Amino acid sequence: xxxxxxxxxxxxxxxxxxxxxxxxxxxxxxxxxxxxxxxxxxxxxxxxxxxxxxxxxxxxxxxxxxxxxxxxxxxxxxxxxxxxxxxxxxxxxxxxxxxxxxxxxxxxxxxxxxxxxxxxxxxxxxxxxxxxxxxxxxxxxxxxxxxxxxxxxxxxxxxxxxxxxxxxxxxxxxxxxxxxxxxxxxxxxxxxxxxxxxxxxxxxxxxxxxxxxxxxxxxxxxxxxxxxxxxxxxxxxxxxxxxxxxxxxxxxxxxxxxxxxxxxxxxxxxxxxxxxxxxxxxxxxxxxxxxxxx
Numbered sequence: 001x002x003x004x005x006x007x008x009x010x011x012x013x014x015x016x017x018x019x020x021x022x023x024x025x026x027x028x029x030x031x032x033x034x035x036x037x038x039x040x041x042x043x044x045x046x047x048x049x050x051x052x053x054x055x056x057x058x059x060x061x062x063x064x065x066x067x068x069x070x071x072x073x074x075x076x077x078x079x080x081x082x083x084x085x086x087x088x089x090x091x092x093x094x095x096x097x098x099x100x101x102x103x104x105x106x107x108x109x110x111x112x113x114x115x116x117x118x119x120x121x122x123x124x125x126x127x128x129x130x131x132x133x134x135x136x137x138x139x140x141x142x143x144x145x146x147x148x149x150x151x152x153x154x155x156x157x158x159x160x161x162x163x164x165x166x167x168x169x170x171x172x173x174x175x176x177x178x179x180x181x182x183x184x185x186x187x188x189x190x191x192x193x194x195x196x197x198x199x200x201x202x203x204x205x206x207x208x209x210x211x212x213x214x215x216x217x218x219x220x221x222x223x224x225x226x227x228x229x230x231x232x233x234x235x236x237x238x239x240x241x242x243x244x245x246x247x248x249x250x251x252x253x254x255x256x257x258x259x260x261x262x263x264x265x266x267x268x269x270x271x272x273x274x275x276x277x278x279x280x281x282x283x284x285x286x287x288x289x290x291x292x293x294x
Contacts, residue, residue, distance in 0.1 A: 004039030030059030050079035070099035240277030
């Protein structure tokens, strides 16, 4: 293989206008940039490889080939990942996604954002969540709800990792809506039970109960094992029955949920269920008093 430095210099010359060169030769230059990028990558010179992949991407754009431009932009992102330059990783994958959209290709556009999200989970979790969310939106706008499930699960896991339980539950409910559109009843019911467990883990019994009541309006959930499991769990919390809560969390219905939700369920109860039991009893007493017309 030719020296990648020489290839870059030659390509730069072909794309630089001068008194003797009135038009850029992007076709030839792009091929040279590609060769140079691969040469630098093999030599583990990731900084130069990244710059060369960027130039190759631009070359394909100049030739009205957004698909190839997107591919090389993803390669530039991969080099930025090697360099741990997380801001560039985010920017490059976003740009690749935009180029795929130009081709009318929602799946690879979403995949590019998801790759960026996975790379950023530890270093830039908020950006990762935004990338996952945007990846889902792209698919949903194109009727590809069935391809969002894993993305929603990854988003919920990331929220849970950072103790943003309300956001995690909301994400699981969005997964339920996507599953409903695909007639994927099993995924839908698991998502709803997962959201209820997240609220219980966060010691927000009221939200857990409201979530259960809302989801029970949906026929698929109402008739499901997940509904029965959620109902028993809420009753056990109301009764302050710690043994029953722990027994339910060992059930096969919960064992079939995502690992991150199983882990939360097996730690229940996290709060003082006796205080919840007392508060519930007081509310019921007040409700009886209000209904007592004698």
